[in-house]
Amino acid sequence: MPTYIVSAAANRLTAQMKQEIASRITESHSGATGAQGFFAQVIFQDIAQGNHFLGGRPLNADHIYVHGHIRAGRTMDQKRQLLASIVSVIADAATTQSRYVWVYLSELPPSQMVEYGKVLPEPGCEAEWLDALSTEDKAYLLGRG
Amino acid sequence: MPTYIVSAAANRLTAQMKQEIASRITESHSGATGAQGFFAQVIFQDIAQGNHFLGGRPLNADHIYVHGHIRAGRTMDQKRQLLASIVSVIADAATTQSRYVWVYLSELPPSQMVEYGKVLPEPGCEAEWLDALSTEDKAYLLGRG
Amino acid sequence: MPTYIVSAAANRLTAQMKQEIASRITESHSGATGAQGFFAQVIFQDIAQGNHFLGGRPLNADHIYVHGHIRAGRTMDQKRQLLASIVSVIADAATTQSRYVWVYLSELPPSQMVEYGKVLPEPGCEAEWLDALSTEDKAYLLGRG
Numbered sequence A, B, C: 001m002p003t004y005i006v007s008a009a010a011n012r013l014t015a016q017m018k019q020e021i022a023s024r025i026t027e028s029h030s031g032a033t034g035a036q037g038f039f040a041q042v043i044f045q046d047i048a049q050g051n052h053f054l055g056g057r058p059l060n061a062d063h064i065y066v067h068g069h070i071r072a073g074r075t076m077d078q079k080r081q082l083l084a085s086i087v088s089v090i091a092d093a094a095t096t097q098s099r100y101v102w103v104y105l106s107e108l109p110p111s112q113m114v115e116y117g118k119v120l121p122e123p124g125c126e127a128e129w130l131d132a133l134s135t136e137d138k139a140y141l142l143g144r145g
Helices: A015-033 A076-093 A126-131 A135-142 B015-033 B076-093 B126-131 B135-142 C015-033 C076-093 C126-131 C135-142
Strands: A003-009 A041-047 A052-054 A064-071 A101-108 A113-115 B003-009 B041-047 B052-054 B064-071 B101-108 B113-115 C003-009 C041-047 C052-054 C064-071 C101-108 C113-115
Touching (some): A015 A064, A015 A076, A101 C101, A113 B076, B003 B015, B064 B076, C003 C015, C015 C064, C076 C101
Parallel strands (some): A064 A101, C064 C101
Antiparallel strands (some): A003 A064, B041 C052
């Protein structure tokens, strides 16, 4: 139910770091919200040389920026935990310091999100939603992890 | 008044599919909201190999993700119709199944959107807005389709 | 506290134009909101040939699209000033007309934004926030401009 876009300089993150960040952001999201892992999409964007500025000047330090879109309806505590967890995942997986990590969380009403071709359920109604899928769709989702 | 970002694996969508998706998303938006087509921007993002994860694992299936930013003020019915229409456009134009389609709709107050250099009107006030443009600006917009 | 994504056709903006746009968007943001410059991130996205459509047709004119994410809590006047200033910065720095400029401003609660590893303060509480940072973090921020 969330999509996280992770932006960093091209070649900053190795394939192994990307894999670790993707799986651990997915765990962070499930841990903070209780949502199943197959709902989490993570996309990396490689920023080309010369395209990244901070304070009006070319970026000359490490910097990893995560922008998540999640379902509205989470508590402040869940969102706080999610933010803290993502900062720590990135610092750890990319072997950097938290000072170089930015994270934004945007919220969307579930009724404005389609995943796997279906409008998402409200938080707490995931089981009924899953049950209502066709056998084939359900098998596909459960195979996502 | 909307911008739709369509993300898929690099080389997944042919030039012809992109053209068809762009024109049919534009029609879907006009059909659901009544807004004129020249307000619709569609941008494709080609996701590089190794940059896309689902459920914490590398994506190993078809997947097309659309994120739209539209003017706030549409009814639930309009948004529902818009989502359904986009899912069906993507599945059809990219010859895939709706299971592989994700769509998010974010909303923005018209007062926080500038198109063609001008702050957008509230829904329903498009005609006055268009009339207030310079002759040259208006000709340019009407030439967009 | 804001992030601005500036999208234009690949090779449309020279390195010098990007530098000027980044520094002047940063000034626009500080001017309209009073926030310090080191909070402003600007990222350019180069749109590949064939990936950009307007009104359902391939884009065949100049076009620069800015999408900012800013802290919620600004007044309508501040946001209006910010939009106008960005339109004029882009038209000027990219030597184009405002007709070809689009700008969207999305808002986020400060509690859902982490910069430099820390959740952001509410507007007006920047000084206390900065004071609470470690000496090393503070030196890093103040070095950003």
